[in-house]
Amino acid sequence: MNIVLTGASSGIGFEAALEFTNYKENKIVCIARSADKLRKLLEIARSINPDCVLLPVEFDIVHDDYAVLLPFLKERLGTIDILINNAGALINKPFLETSKDDMYQMFESNVLGHFNMIQNLLPLMTAGSHIVNIGSMGGFQGSVKFPGLSAYSSSKSALHTLTECLAFELAETGIKVNCLALGSAQTEMLELAFPGYESPVMAFEMGKYVADFAKTGHKFFNGKVLPVAVTTP
Numbered sequence: 001m002n003i004v005l006t007g008a009s010s011g012i013g014f015e016a017a018l019e020f021t022n023y024k025e026n027k028i029v030c031i032a033r034s035a036d037k038l039r040k041l042l043e044i045a046r047s048i049n050p051d052c053v054l055l056p057v058e059f060d061i062v063h064d065d066y067a068v069l070l071p072f073l074k075e076r077l078g079t080i081d082i083l084i085n086n087a088g089a090l091i092n093k094p095f096l097e098t099s100k101d102d103m104y105q106m107f108e109s110n111v112l113g114h115f116n117m118i119q120n121l122l123p124l125m126t127a128g129s130h131i132v133n134i135g136s137m138g139g140f141q142g143s144v145k146f147p148g149l150s151a152y153s154s155s156k157s158a159l160h161t162l163t164e165c166l167a168f169e170l171a172e173t174g175i176k177v178n179c180l181a182l183g184s185a186q187t188e189m190l191e192l193a194f195p196g197y198e199s200p201v202m203a204f205e206m207g208k209y210v211a212d213f214a215k216t217g218h219k220f221f222n223g224k225v226l227p228v229a230v231t232t233p
Contacts, residue, residue, distance in 0.1 A: 032059075084132045102151050176218035
């Protein structure tokens with residue numbers, strides 16, 4: 001399978017990338033802004049499977065030029081079977097201290113970047129392909145909401161709605177679009193949101209779940225925002 005994964009430099013994205021490298025038939029393009037962390041990912045992946053095809057790409061999904069990225073993807077992958085939009089950011093501030101720039105940053109990182117990826121990569125996807133957006137229980141309708149996360153949770157809610165809209169609009173193409181609204185997993189982002197809290201779910205466990213869902217979830221779901229949470233947080 002040909003896979004593109006954003007936000008691959010740490011946390012759940014890092015672990016999902018490693019899960020994909022367990023299978024020699026996979027080619028995975030791992031996108032992140034940190035070249036150093038991508039080099040570490042490649043080193044670990046090759047220690048697990050020396051024959052893995054993991055292609056690290058330093059790229060900012062909001063600000064960088066897709067006219068540079070797309071020829072690389074066409075040359076190395078041809079077509080894309082799975083796109084996992086995992087990149088994101090989090091700001092933890094009381095609402096009255098949250099600036100317009102903070103809100104813009106959350107929507108750029110957690111919505112606009114994924115909008116850019118999907119719109120640019122869709123021409124490389126065909127019937128049977130699967131787009132997986134990584135949302136959050138913080139933006140899941142009816143879930144418990146927490147102080148300090150208004151900008152973050154609002155942006156994730158927008159990503160959830162974008163998922164539903166795209167699944168309907170792309171239905172005739174055979175490309176499926178789903179969103180996983182993740183609860184807590186032990187990552188740097190969780191520590192930022194809830195300092196001192198320890199999740200019962202490890203990052204590698206959630207990463208494996210995301211990878212497995214990306215491979216098979218489109219056989220059972222389309223246009224769904226699925227809660228994946230033992231605890232919130």
